[in-house]
Amino acid sequence: MDVTIYEVAKRAGVSIATVSRALRGTGPVAAKTREKVLKAVEELNFTPSRLGVSLAEGRHAANGVVFPDLAGPYYTEVLLGYEEVASELGRSVVILSTKGRTRVNDLIKDLAGRVDGLLVFGHAAPDPLIAELVRLGVRLVVISRDPLPGADTLRSENTASARALAEHLAGHGYERFAFLGAPLTSGDDVDERWRGVRSVLGGAIEAVATREYTVECGFDAARALLKDRRPEAIVCSDDEVALGALLAAEELGLDVPGDVAVTGWDDIMAARHARPALTTVRQPMRELGARAARALDELITGVRDTPRHLILTTELVVRASCGPHPQEVRT
């Protein structure tokens, strides 16, 4: 891994410029010369140093991604979609997890210095930092949050889907609801969902916090809620919290949906396999990642230079956990 273009040039009896041209296919090279070069490359096992190339080209050919954590399928699915497209576009992906880290801002700035563009999950970086990155000219796509100036934002639709979900539940005849989700950060996905359902259900729904968006936290919060003042339906901020709620109900000997209906959000794989299968809102997670990678590519290559705010559509997926509802089709 430490043979340089000079050695190849010497061995092939040409200049380094010719080697470079032969390898990249830029500029004309005589067939015979190319042969010689390729032979030398082969013999020496030469691979151009990424650092040299990048420094000369003035680009990293790498994208960054900042996430709080990797717990659960949401982050990993988005990440995989992102990595796949980035790879397709010839870019590597450099990751940074912020949960439990100190000096997050420094870490993120450092990351920004080693990539051509950055994907940031909504809650993984504080707003002032985002603003600073924008000011520094970092190419940025922020995911799962409301639009902000200077950066692309990308999210799935929340409000309308939340209203649809709420209306569906209301159609079951339920009258006392709870929204089980983490502390609401204004403008993030969960906040939008909460606003959406509340706009339909009004005072009939109360918000209940969980520590995090995990099965465990959903379990704890749901158990407390169900013991204390059982609502007829629990709308959860996401599928994992909902899975926790299902477990809590089971532990308390409650039937879902007989005693309490439960819904999730995201449509992760486990939602379909849960018992009862989870009514949820399907959000295109891979697609989010893929779009982010493409958006970043546009910003980096300069095809586009004004921020764009994209919202992907979602789909209400009705399954057993919200109760019998003959009009709807099950998946």
Next chain:
Amino acid sequence: MDVTIYEVAKRAGVSIATVSRALRGTGPVAAKTREKVLKAVEELNFTPSRLGVSLAEGRHAANGVVFPDLAGPYYTEVLLGYEEVASELGRSVVILSTKGRTRVNDLIKDLAGRVDGLLVFGHAAPDPLIAELVRLGVRLVVISRDPLPGADTLRSENTASARALAEHLAGHGYERFAFLGAPLTSGDDVDERWRGVRSVLGGAIEAVATREYTVECGFDAARALLKDRRPEAIVCSDDEVALGALLAAEELGLDVPGDVAVTGWDDIMAARHARPALTTVRQPMRELGARAARALDELITGVRDTPRHLILTTELVVRASCGPHPQEVRT
């Protein structure tokens, strides 16, 4: 992000060497000079170009990781442990997912060219490629597979734990077993587990393949198995497959562990929350990642230059899914 050390030097009225020294703390710099430099850095919002630094230092300050996929907690947990320690050591992490990719070898070699060292999950890269990387002098840690020459390997203990698990199940009085796991690749973790249980149970256990190590595949394979010729106990290659088996049993109206016992491997969070809670073997996933990062650091810095093969200890975790067993302690 495009202000260079030259501009800082000019503004501070010093040479670029002094700027570099002031910023890195290498070599002596007068307090007053440092002030001037820091002021200029501040005003210009200077961040040293990572490419320039890396090229000059001759190191990327980045590690790579190659995984097949990110499905389930195993990969993400290892990855997070790895990233955390790498970050602590001042190294970024560049990821590469190989599942469904064409030209994997090229992708991996490309990755090798942009990092100082590589963590590779056992099944993510073909053996010949590993050998080639070793030959090229790539610093390498391979995880979850048997030792191979030239590279560090790192895994959790399998054989003894598998025997312990098998003996535990035999102690319940079960006599007909199935091992539910993916097609066995010689030398990988699952293969070791299979060999371990078989060494105890002999002809009483049969191997049943799953397409992948996922809940879904576990579900499908288990359903087929349970319908066809129900064993008394199903030893699963990992927790996710086991969760699938639990779901299959439930769908078929079978009681676990009454009608069939089920065990997993890994002790992912869902194992504890499953109903019944899953008997499994706890493997220190974060620790694996963390160790890999440290091992790589040793190889990169040259503290150590001979390969090391490390095996971390595991722990049998007995829960309800294998049936009542008063002698053991439940967690």
Next chain:
DNA sequence: TGCATTTGTGTAAGCGCTTACATCAGCTCA
């Protein structure tokens, strides 16, 4: 006070590439 250190700073040579520009054959075509 003079000499040997130490301290502070600058100069310049890399690190490994890409590419603009210069050069020079060998052709084409009038």
Next chain:
DNA sequence: TGAGCTGATGTAAGCGCTTACACAAATGCA
């Protein structure tokens, strides 16, 4: 047959840093 091309190659100037080395100024000590 020579002007004008085109094609093939080399030269050298970056890209943005780090650091060995040189050197001048400041300091220590006898």
